[in-house]
Every structure is written in structure tokens, then in C-alpha cells.
Amino acid sequence: MSAENQIRAARDDTYAGRVAMIQLKVAQNVASEDPATAHHAERVNYAYYVIRGDENAKMVAAHVNTNPSIAQTIDSDPSKFGSNVPDGDIEFTLASIWDARSIAFAARGPTA
Numbered sequence: 001m002s003a004e005n006q007i008r009a010a011r012d013d014t015y016a017g018r019v020a021m022i023q024l025k026v027a028q029n030v031a032s033e034d035p036a037t038a039h040h041a042e043r044v045n046y047a048y049y050v051i052r053g054d055e056n057a058k059m060v061a062a063h064v065n066t067n068p069s070i071a072q073t074i075d076s077d078p079s080k081f082g083s084n085v086p087d088g089d090i091e092f093t094l095a096s097i098w099d100a101r102s103i104a105f106a107a108r109g110p111t112a
Contacts, residue, residue, distance in 0.1 A: 005074050009074045009078075010065050014083065019057055019060055023055065026091060027048075039103060042103050043098060043099065046098070047102075060094075064094065065082070067093040073089070
């Protein structure tokens with residue numbers, strides 16, 4: 001895995017835009033989930049943050065790119081800047097990292 005390849009892909013406007021669009025889908029799913037879901041309060045607060053458009057798409061794309069399968073896909077043809085990563089892989093990864101991102105978001109405390 002080349003960190004440089006992952007960074008270039010994460011900073012690509014089209015790839016980051018894809019990640020942001022798919023993140024909206026995941027956010028909507030979280031906003032509609034069972035309130036008994038573990039960490040629901042943090043998860044739904046983060047979902048609302050994403051839905052409002054306050055999240056940094058390129059930072060999220062960088063986090064997505066830490067998934068070994070996605071990293072390998074990017075490394076297989078770095079010139080594609082992540083365009084060869086299937087949407088389903090991005091969605092799966094976003095769902096997988098949602099708790100970590102939402103808990104980190106909650107831990108930072110209120111912002112102005």
C-alpha cells in the first residue's frame with residue numbers, strides 16, 4: 001500500500017465527491033435505524049452532521065482508503081484516483097467506520 005496513492009485518491013475531487021454522496025446514503029440509513037442500536041445517539045448526531053454537509057469529504061475519503069481492499073484497488077492503478085473502487089466497497093467501509101467517526105465526533109465536544 002502506498003500512502004501517496006491513497007492521499008492522491010482521497011484528494012481527487014471526483015472520488016471525494018463519490019465518497020460524500022455514498023456517505024449521505026449511509027447517514028440516511030443511520031438516521032432511520034433502531035434507537036436501540038449501540039451508540040445510536042452518537043451515530044445519529046454524526047449522521048445529521050453529514051446530512052447538513054458539514055463533514056470534510058476528503059478527510060472521510062482518506063479514512064475510507066485505509067480499508068485494505070480499497071487501498072489495494074487504488075494501488076492496482078493509481079492513475080485512476082479511486083475511480084476503480086466499487087461504490088459497494090465504499091458503502092461497506094463507511095458503514096464499518098461509522099461508529100469510530102461518530103464517537104470521535106462526539107468526543108470533540110460542541111463546536112461554534
